[in-house]
Amino acid sequence: MTTHQIDVLGIGNAIVDVLSRSDDAFLDANELAKGAMTLIDEAQAENLYTKMGQAIEISGGSAANTIAGIASFGAKGAFIGKVRDDQLGKIFTHDIRSIGVEFITRAAVGGAPTARCLILVTPDGERTMNTYLGASQNLSADDIDADQVASAHTLYLEGYLWDPAQAKKAFLKAAKYAHNASRQVALTLSDAFCVDRYRHEFLNLLVDDVDILFANEAEITSLFQVSDFEDAVKLAAEKCKLAVLTRSEKGCVIVKGSERHDVCAVKIDQVIDTTGAGDLFAAGFLYGFSKNKSLLECGHLGAVAAHEIISHMGARPEISLVDLVKLQGL
Amino acid sequence: MTTHQIDVLGIGNAIVDVLSRSDDAFLDANELAKGAMTLIDEAQAENLYTKMGQAIEISGGSAANTIAGIASFGAKGAFIGKVRDDQLGKIFTHDIRSIGVEFITRAAVGGAPTARCLILVTPDGERTMNTYLGASQNLSADDIDADQVASAHTLYLEGYLWDPAQAKKAFLKAAKYAHNASRQVALTLSDAFCVDRYRHEFLNLLVDDVDILFANEAEITSLFQVSDFEDAVKLAAEKCKLAVLTRSEKGCVIVKGSERHDVCAVKIDQVIDTTGAGDLFAAGFLYGFSKNKSLLECGHLGAVAAHEIISHMGARPEISLVDLVKLQGL
Numbered sequence: 329m330t331t332h333q334i335d336v337l338g339i340g341n342a343i344v345d346v347l348s349r350s351d352d353a354f355l356d357a358n359e360l361a362k363g364a365m366t367l368i369d370e371a372q373a374e375n376l377y378t379k380m381g382q383a384i385e386i387s388g389g390s391a392a393n394t395i396a397g398i399a400s401f402g403a404k405g406a407f408i409g410k411v412r413d414d415q416l417g418k419i420f421t422h423d424i425r426s427i428g429v430e431f432i433t434r435a436a437v438g439g440a441p442t443a444r445c446l447i448l449v450t451p452d453g454e455r456t457m458n459t460y461l462g463a464s465q466n467l468s469a470d471d472i473d474a475d476q477v478a479s480a481h482t483l484y485l486e487g488y489l490w491d492p493a494q495a496k497k498a499f500l501k502a503a504k505y506a507h508n509a510s511r512q513v514a515l516t517l518s519d520a521f522c523v524d525r526y527r528h529e530f531l532n533l534l535v536d537d538v539d540i541l542f543a544n545e546a547e548i549t550s551l552f553q554v555s556d557f558e559d560a561v562k563l564a565a566e567k568c569k570l571a572v573l574t575r576s577e578k579g580c581v582i583v584k585g586s587e588r589h590d591v592c593a594v595k596i597d598q599v600i601d602t603t604g605a606g607d608l609f610a611a612g613f614l615y616g617f618s619k620n621k622s623l624l625e626c627g628h629l630g631a632v633a634a635h636e637i638i639s640h641m642g643a644r645p646e647i648s649l650v651d652l653v654k655l656q657g658l
Numbered sequence: 659m660t661t662h663q664i665d666v667l668g669i670g671n672a673i674v675d676v677l678s679r680s681d682d683a684f685l686d687a688n689e690l691a692k693g694a695m696t697l698i699d700e701a702q703a704e705n706l707y708t709k710m711g712q713a714i715e716i717s718g719g720s721a722a723n724t725i726a727g728i729a730s731f732g733a734k735g736a737f738i739g740k741v742r743d744d745q746l747g748k749i750f751t752h753d754i755r756s757i758g759v760e761f762i763t764r765a766a767v768g769g770a771p772t773a774r775c776l777i778l779v780t781p782d783g784e785r786t787m788n789t790y791l792g793a794s795q796n797l798s799a800d801d802i803d804a805d806q807v808a809s810a811h812t813l814y815l816e817g818y819l820w821d822p823a824q825a826k827k828a829f830l831k832a833a834k835y836a837h838n839a840s841r842q843v844a845l846t847l848s849d850a851f852c853v854d855r856y857r858h859e860f861l862n863l864l865v866d867d868v869d870i871l872f873a874n875e876a877e878i879t880s881l882f883q884v885s886d887f888e889d890a891v892k893l894a895a896e897k898c899k900l901a902v903l904t905r906s907e908k909g910c911v912i913v914k915g916s917e918r919h920d921v922c923a924v925k926i927d928q929v930i931d932t933t934g935a936g937d938l939f940a941a942g943f944l945y946g947f948s949k950n951k952s953l954l955e956c957g958h959l960g961a962v963a964a965h966e967i968i969s970h971m972g973a974r975p976e977i978s979l980v981d982l983v984k985l986q987g988l
Contacts, residue, residue, distance in 0.1 A: 380756065382752075382753040382756045384715065384716045384972065385715035414745055415771070416745050422708070422710075423712040423713065426712045441745070646679075
């Protein structure tokens with residue numbers, strides 16, 4: 329592999345999170361599927377927002393959070409995603425650039441507003457997400473630059489990109505450019521309902537397009553339509569070049585052919601908000617991967633980053649991850 | 659005094675806070691006066707924002723924070739302030755209404771965007787504020803409704819209103835309506851530099867227009883141009899009908915003629931962010947005052963609310979203040 333300027337290039341929906349504390353009764357009353365990501369239209373977003381309590385706004389988006397994590401580890405990240413030229417778009421752009429991430433996708437002029445995700449955080453720390461995709465739906469193959477993709481060690485794609493029709497084409501174009509340049513392509517399945525919507529397409533991607541698959545327990549069992557996690561691990565070992573399977577407080581399992589590593593989660597006293605846990609796990613793993621660490625080390629770096637993110641509200645690191653791992657002697 | 663529908667009606671600049679962790683070196687490099695509120699124009703705001711790290715957005719505004727505190731105590735608050743009909747204006751409007759505050763001021767259509775305050779929070783928890791007043795400058799006497807003012811037990815005004823020229827007229831009109839209806843008028847001096855800008859006007863207000871004065875140590879000593887706090891207390895006893903003088907971790911002094919009460923601050927292990935400390939102290943005090951509690955109890959309620967707000971980022975309560983005081987048996 330030739331040298332690279334970017335460690336990880338992420339492509340995903342560019343979203344500002346609107347986080348509000350809530351309770352289970354509110355989820356029930358509004359028929360919200362706890363723990364899931366549900367797509368909503370603009371009218372539904374307005375309606376839910378009116379009912380929600382006071383909120384805080386923090387930049388989000390699954391792959392964008394991962395790339396923010398990469399930057400927090402002191403590595404070079406880049407992000408491709410579409411905002412509008414509105415106030416929320418400026419907030420998203422400012423936040424990701426302020427931490428040193430390369431973000432050059434042109435903002436949409438006119439059309440739907442910048443995407444937002446209305447997130448209800450229940451007292452158990454679980455987040456329930458309701459996404460209005462807005463301008464992020466307009467990401468297209470034209471937003472992919474062959475040279476930028478070729479300059480990145482790993483291309484990281486979120487499964488959520490399968491929802492906006494144009495974004496899928498951007499995804500496939502980028503994956504092709506990456507492999508043409510002998511780069512790695514990683515995919516996260518994003519959400520069990522998302523897997524359910526696109527199971528066959530995701531399974532097809534595993535054949536040639538994806539080198540590293542990230543999934544949690546619900547997603548991987550949904551993908552392979554099995555009920556037992558260990559059955560899913562076996563299938564992942566067969567179907568994936570490398571699979572990283574996360575299980576919240578049970579840690580993660582990394583499988584690569586016959587090779588298997590079990591990594592423990594970092595213990596936490598109180599989970600404040602799980603928003604971004606999977607995204608930051610991927611950040612830690614991919615940071616290690618881009619630095620040629622062992623798979624076990626990559627898994628542990630993921631666990632450390634996930635631990636940081638669930639200890640506060642929001643899906644972007646509050647403290648420097650590079651300082652955190654130094655403190656831990658990693 | 660006749661019955662009232664609103665416990666406290668606040669008038670102030672309607673602002674969204676943009677909070678970012680920073681260090682003293684950043685303040686020095688950008689010549690920012692630590693702990694102060696500095697007014698900046700749109701170009702300065704753009705420039706500082708570009709240099710700031712990633713941020714979170716939370717509704718703010720001094721009097722608006724106080725009214726949010728009133729609502730959190732389970733009392734009835736109302737707020738008058740001007741946003742634009744942009745995304746930040748919608749956020750401000752949503753947040754304050756979502757907690758049950760009456761907020762009916764018409765948003766500006768066109769013109770300057772919704773006000774924002776760029777806040778740098780240093781590791782000691784101190785906040786340094788840089789405010790672009792934007793649309794909040796367009797608050798005018800036309801936005802004051804005589805019936806609404808007459809229906810409020812206490813009218814609460816922030817000294818910052820002296821900066822936008824039109825808002826001053828709104829302030830004086832509201833104070834007149836309040837006194838015509840035999841209501842109480844409270845003023846907070848807001849900031850020592852603000853006092854410096856308008857000392858004579860504030861001193862004149864104390865003669866007839868203001869019944870309750872809130873100030874911290876720097877503000878009250880600046881107002882009376884004395885160096886010793888106890889000298890300021892004596893002058894406050896002479897010049898004010900009722901003065902509530904806060905001193906951060908040293909607690910507060912309440913003076914009403916020859917009557918004086920010293921109230922301790924609530925001990926805190928670690929100050930995270932002092933943004934809103936004075937605003938929430940005023941909320942606790944005015945909540946008690948509107949419920950005819952003793953001055954000592956009012957001071958203690960202020961201390962409890964201030965303690966809550968400095969334990970996290972942002973100037974709006976994260977937990978219900980009514981639950982908090984119940985827990986403490988107040």
